Amino acid sequence: MTHYLRMTITIFVTLIFSYQSSSCVGGKGFFPKNNWRIPIEHKALNGITEIQFNDIIDNVANFYHPIFQSKGAQLVVERLWSDGTVNAFATRKGSQWIVQMYGGLARHGEITSDGFALVLCHEIGHHLGGVPRYPGQNGWASNEGQSDYFAATKCLRRVWSGDDNQQIVSGMGIPSTLKSKCSSEWGNADDQAMCMRIGMAGLSTTRMFAVLSAGRMPAFDEADNTQVNQTVDSHPPYQCRLDTYFQGGLCTVDYSEEIGQSNPNIGTCNRASNQEVGSRRLCWYSPSSNGGGTPPPPPPTGTSPTPTVKGQTQVTSNNPNMPIPMSIDLSGVNGATSVVLEASKPNTSFSNPNGSAPDPVNSLGHVIINGTRGVYNLLPARQLPNWGRYEFRVLALDRNKRVLSNFSQPFILDLSR
Numbered sequence: 001m002t003h004y005l006r007m008t009i010t011i012f013v014t015l016i017f018s019y020q021s022s023s024c025v026g027g028k029g030f031f032p033k034n035n036w037r038i039p040i041e042h043k044a045l046n047g048i049t050e051i052q053f054n055d056i057i058d059n060v061a062n063f064y065h066p067i068f069q070s071k072g073a074q075l076v077v078e079r080l081w082s083d084g085t086v087n088a089f090a091t092r093k094g095s096q097w098i099v100q101m102y103g104g105l106a107r108h109g110e111i112t113s114d115g116f117a118l119v120l121c122h123e124i125g126h127h128l129g130g131v132p133r134y135p136g137q138n139g140w141a142s143n144e145g146q147s148d149y150f151a152a153t154k155c156l157r158r159v160w161s162g163d164d165n166q167q168i169v170s171g172m173g174i175p176s177t178l179k180s181k182c183s184s185e186w187g188n189a190d191d192q193a194m195c196m197r198i199g200m201a202g203l204s205t206t207r208m209f210a211v212l213s214a215g216r217m218p219a220f221d222e223a224d225n226t227q228v229n230q231t232v233d234s235h236p237p238y239q240c241r242l243d244t245y246f247q248g249g250l251c252t253v254d255y256s257e258e259i260g261q262s263n264p265n266i267g268t269c270n271r272a273s274n275q276e277v278g279s280r281r282l283c284w285y286s287p288s289s290n291g292g293g294t295p296p297p298p299p300p301t302g303t304s305p306t307p308t309v310k311g312q313t314q315v316t317s318n319n320p321n322m323p324i325p326m327s328i329d330l331s332g333v334n335g336a337t338s339v340v341l342e343a344s345k346p347n348t349s350f351s352n353p354n355g356s357a358p359d360p361v362n363s364l365g366h367v368i369i370n371g372t373r374g375v376y377n378l379l380p381a382r383q384l385p386n387w388g389r390y391e392f393r394v395l396a397l398d399r400n401k402r403v404l405s406n407f408s409q410p411f412i413l414d415l416s417r
């Protein structure tokens with residue numbers, strides 16, 4: 001009985017991670033978390049040069065400094081050229097709205113200068129892109145699909161608006177599907193070229209992902225036809241992301257019309273206005289979920305049912321090696337997909353009874369259990385630090401690990417000799 005409750009402590013960390021794991025914000029990147037590195041010594045790779053890296057950042061930032069200022073914020077772009085990380089991040093520190101751009105991503109053989117600009121625009125999109133946003137502590141941030149959509153419909157078009165886009169795309173070898181769609185949606189050659197340029201930037205970043213993950217190459221004529229029932233906040237599959245860039249380039253709403261900060265149908269092409277072309281892709285976006293991406297979870301007002309052992313909410317045991325089979329049933333909570341089981345420190349009671357957050361004072365730790373109904377076999381000798389009286393309680397989480405119910409009344413285990 002000397003083991004500390006190691007398992008639950010480990011999983012406590014996992015819980016915090018899982019609240020953040022779906023994000024490109026607060027420590028996650030343009031790509032999902034990865035160990036890819038392209039150190040600065042790898043100069044032979046294609047990628048872009050340090051001069052291009054800085055020029056692109058200067059150009060995009062020049063357009064967005066005043067826009068951030070108009071929102072009472074300061075755009076801070078951290079230029080991490082010598083860092084080999086193949087990613088980019090967005091985060092906030094007070095009124096500093098930060099974007100971190102890494103040299104490793106810029107050095108990848110598939111990245112083009114336009115692809116790099118797209119990544120920067122995606123990160124800016126986390127700050128400015130409107131709904132749908134992440135839930136919880138990252139609620140300031142547009143979700144991944146939305147940041148992609150912002151990049152394609154607003155940011156790239158803004159920063160490239162003064163360029164000779166026909167000249168720029170003339171040497172690119174535009175795939176026929178991209179060329180024909182851009183030509184049919186846009187009336188004049190400049191806009192058509194802009195649309196193609198946006199699509200090609202998306203192809204650069206998604207090809208990079210395919211290479212890094214040794215996957216099939218994305219293509220404009222191989223749309224991801226998956227339809228989600230609920231908006232996905234985390235990184236969509238890369239073909240789905242390419243589809244977003246492609247369609248974003250086709251959307252004819254002006255780039256200066258800001259995307260709604262609470263209404264997803266403002267400043268966008270959307271199905272509510274019968275605009276399928278140019279709208280957010282259904283492989284990550286569900287228009288029916290609140291019309292605005294991830295639906296807010298129902299307020300966690302209901303108290304969860306208490307775990308039981310053989311129908312009892314309190315048991316006594318004098319054998320720490322005998323498992324305690326706790327029956328948990330939160331299947332009645334709408335939308336629940338997993339359960340948090342929290343234990344108290346010995347001989348204490350939870351300081352926030354029926355709360356919806358872990359006990360900051362008397363928690364021993366907690367586990368997340370997939371599913372909403374079943375038996376959790378607690379082995380006191382392995383999982384509890386000592387003899388004593390323990391409380392256990394549960395609450396329900398949805399698929400995005402958002403809290404759906406308040407903690408139950410405690411189940412009490414009296415472990416005594």
Ligand SMILES: [Zn+2]
Binds near residue numbers: 122126144
């Ligand atoms: Zn992101």
